[in-house]
Amino acid sequence: MNIILLGPPGAGKGTQATRLVAERGMVQLSTGDMLRAARKSGTPVGNRVAAVMDAGELVSDEIVSDLIGEALDLMGPNQGAIFDGYPRTAAQAESLDAILAARGRSLDHVIELEVDEDALVDRITGRFTCAQCGTGYHDRFKQPKVADTCDVCGAHEFKRRPDDNAETVRTRMAEYRAKTAPILPIYEARGLVSRVDGMADMDSVSAQIEAILDR
Ligand code: AP5
Numbered sequence: 535m536n537i538i539l540l541g542p543p544g545a546g547k548g549t550q551a552t553r554l555v556a557e558r559g560m561v562q563l564s565t566g567d568m569l570r571a572a573r574k575s576g577t578p579v580g581n582r583v584a585a586v587m588d589a590g591e592l593v594s595d596e597i598v599s600d601l602i603g604e605a606l607d608l609m610g611p612n613q614g615a616i617f618d619g620y621p622r623t624a625a626q627a628e629s630l631d632a633i634l635a636a637r638g639r640s641l642d643h644v645i646e647l648e649v650d651e652d653a654l655v656d657r658i659t660g661r662f663t664c665a666q667c668g669t670g671y672h673d674r675f676k677q678p679k680v681a682d683t684c685d686v687c688g689a690h691e692f693k694r695r696p697d698d699n700a701e702t703v704r705t706r707m708a709e710y711r712a713k714t715a716p717i718l719p720i721y722e723a724r725g726l727v728s729r730v731d732g733m734a735d736m737d738s739v740s741a742q743i744e745a746i747l748d749r
């Protein structure tokens with residue numbers, strides 16, 4: 535099964551993808567995570583995209599589609615993909631069709647996380663992750679069980695994303711409204727879209743997604 539999680543910054547795409555990886559053995563393909571990894575290791579692509587990401591704008595369609603194709607090629611034929619943060623433009627949606635078809639895959643579901651944009655700034659500015667294993671936390675909604683200690687790997691160091699500030703979040707939301715939301719009708723016309731209430735608590739969002747995948 536191959537699915538897209540679609541929603542604005544902070545909607546919970548990464549949170550829900552991580553849960554599906556644990557529950558169903560699917561593979562999370564987050565272009566945001568791939569680009570951050572490229573930056574961290576200082577690859578030519580990473581250096582090219584850094585300023586664009588920090589401004590909250592979209593990097594080029596070609597770069598992200600290449601990353602997605604490469605990542606799919608590393609997956610087992612029976613593993614399902616969760617596209618998280620991709621596609622984000624009509625051109626990327628078109629590329630994804632070609633990328634999947636070339637690998638004998640197709641899309642099963644496009645799940646839109648419906649959220650109230652006003653709440654997202656809070657979600658994003660409160661977000662932090664374990665510097666060692668990447669587990670996600672939030673100042674108010676999900677603190678580590680033991681203060682300053684990662685629940686999963688026990689590390690004591692945490693980090694915040696440079697684009698997680700109120701100003702950049704507004705640009706990211708505007709990019710979503712202008713370039714990403716308009717791709718929904720493409721998938722709607724193909725009968726692929728289901729909507730979940732992304733404002734519900736994390737467990738009930740997961741339950742809504744599981745119900746769609748089990749249909
Ligand atoms: P990317 O990394 O994809 O960021 P984004 O789309 O802005 O989304 P986020 O990762 O911020 O949010 P999320 O939906 O994953 O939310 P999360 O689960 O963490 O992209 C970053 C940048 O890379 C882009 O701006 C662009 O420059 C570039 N880029 C990436 N892909 C690209 C592409 N395809 N094309 C071009 N450029 C691209 O949740 C957020 C917080 O809320 C967390 O703290 C979490 O704990 C909390 N939370 C989650 N769910 C709930 C809930 N139900 N209730 C309460 N709190 C919750």
Ligand code: MG
Nearest residue numbers: 547548549566
């Ligand atoms: Mg994310």
